[in-house]
Amino acid sequence: MYLFFNGEILPKEEAKISPFDHGFLYGMGLFETMRTYNGHPFLLDDHLVRLQSGLNMLNIKLDLKALDIPDVIASLSEKNGLPDSYLRLNISAGDGEIGLRTAPYEKPNILLFQKELPPLMPLREKEAVLLNLKRNTPETSLRLKSHHYFNNIAAKREIGDDPGKEGLFLTENGYLAEGVTSNIFWVKEGTLYTPSLETGILNGITREYIIEVAQKIGITWEAGLYRTEDLLHSSEAFFTNSVQEIIPIHSFAGQAFPGKEGEITKALYTHYERDAGVLLTKNELHGS
Incomplete structure (x- = not known):
């Protein structure tokens, strides 16, 4: 399985995050889960608007528009052969010194991975x-x-x-x-x-x-x-x-x-x- 990590599509085994990432040390990170249906990321723009708002609140400096997430999703879906999938986009704050930080986080880690899901199913109670x-x-x-x-x-x-x-x-x-x-x-x-x-x-x-x-x-x-x-x-x-x-x-x-x-x-x-x-x-x- 492949994933997107900081600008590259890699085998999942090659993705590495430092133990000094404040997402790990202090929980400074956000994520969005969404679905693709036949390659289409349903309500993607709404997920990105919510994520961007949260990043601004956490003082994590990242412009999601600059990442071209639709193209990343399309490339990853093609690489994994998964037109119908679960997607998780995860942004963690990035490395920092030990201690609570007030300065902005300038180099967050960006992770997008997926797993297989069936197409739209009948209602399940x-x-x-x-x-x-x-x-x-x-x-x-x-x-x-x-x-x-x-x-x-x-x-x-x-x-x-x-x-x-x-x-x-x-x-x-x-x-x-x-x-x-x-x-x-x-x-x-x-x-x-x-x-x-x-x-x-x-x-x-x-x-x-x-x-x-x-x-x-x-x-x-x-x-x-x-x-x-x-x-x-x-x-x-x-x-x-x-x-x-x-x-x-x-x-x-x-x-x-x-x-x-x-x-x-x-x-x-x-x-x-x-x-x-x-x-x-x-x-x-x-x-x-």
């Missing part, structure tokens, strides 16, 4: 399971997709490796937050609901896409502070993330949900199927 572990608060006012990931790992350990289950975080104040690696939506009386960013969740790229699609097709939506009872009283629900796409919920806390038969879930997935191979940004939904 999961059970939502409430976690005992609470969602931690982000380091800043906005949660970054950063190397600080142990809260998610600890949650995954709690829920286990069953692929048919997704853990659901509450905040310390008892509000619905997000899945271990996903955002959550539910429907009540025709309105689509999702927790607000105020809860400290990651503003997922697929989350943003779903909201845009809902607006386009006339589904009302709301984001706010909600309790477990709000989800239990809903008519259908689903998780989203960039790799697993739309994941219908078939049960939660002993209550059955329609799963992949949910009316709005199916409607949104129809648009996802159509858009996955063509869109680079959610803004294209509105011709902007």
Whole structure:
């Protein structure tokens, strides 16, 4: 398997990062996960906008536009022979002296690797399971997709490796937050609901896409502070993330949900199927 590392496509065994990289020493790094469908990197521009914003917050000096990521993805996909794939773009701060640094990081390490995934699959249902572990608060006012990931790992350990289950975080104040690696939506009386960013969740790229699609097709939506009872009283629900796409919920806390038969879930997935191979940004939904 080949990967992209600091300007070169190399066999994965040849990629080396110094132990003095502050991504390793202090968690100063960010990543994005995304998919290609027949070679097309779905919503790539939105992933790069979020990543660039995070790099600016971490004071990591890198202009992602200068890297020509679309060309890198195309070259890597051709080298690996993987038109349908999982992609992870990882930026770590780079080498530094021991100690907390306030100066900008000028020479980050850039890593892009992929693994094989099947083409777009039919909807796959999961059970939502409430976690005992609470969602931690982000380091800043906005949660970054950063190397600080142990809260998610600890949650995954709690829920286990069953692929048919997704853990659901509450905040310390008892509000619905997000899945271990996903955002959550539910429907009540025709309105689509999702927790607000105020809860400290990651503003997922697929989350943003779903909201845009809902607006386009006339589904009302709301984001706010909600309790477990709000989800239990809903008519259908689903998780989203960039790799697993739309994941219908078939049960939660002993209550059955329609799963992949949910009316709005199916409607949104129809648009996802159509858009996955063509869109680079959610803004294209509105011709902007």
